[in-house]
Amino acid sequence: MSLNIKNARTVALVRELAERTGSSQTSxxxxxxxxxxxxxxxxxxxxxxxxxxxRARVIVAEIQADLGEDDRAAIVAAQRDLYDESGLPR
Known part of the structure; x- marks a missing residue:
């Protein structure tokens, strides 16, 4: 692949940036x-x-609307079983 820059000012700026950052002109x-x-x-x-x-927010809202109290309680219980008080997996 190639990129041919025919603007002397741009070439000088790229060269200066490369020198100041200690990187190649490409980098x-x-x-x-x-x-x-x-x-x-x-x-x-x-x-x-x-x-x-x-779209994801719409899907989440639809799922939340369909959850009953028993469903919500089951989710909370599952989270307690899976994660400790710091939010890390058990």
Whole structure:
């Protein structure tokens, strides 16, 4: 794979970033792009993940609506059997 950058200013910035971080130019570009994508996701969300989360919340709400008191008590009892007071598996 290749990426040909024909902008002298960009090449200089990548070179400086690589030197300052002690990494290769490829690693410097990869990390910078990864960080920018992470910032964008934090600012604007990730549409696919947001849609999956919304669907999951609907499913959970439907399940919770169908649970009776006996069901809820059974779940609490099972959790007590599976996990200690710190929330760690027994």
């Amino acid at each position: 410097a570009i990869e990390e910078a792009v990864r960080m920018q994508l992470k910032r964008l996701d934090a600012q604007h969300g990730h549409p696919e993940a947001d849609a999956r989360l919304a």
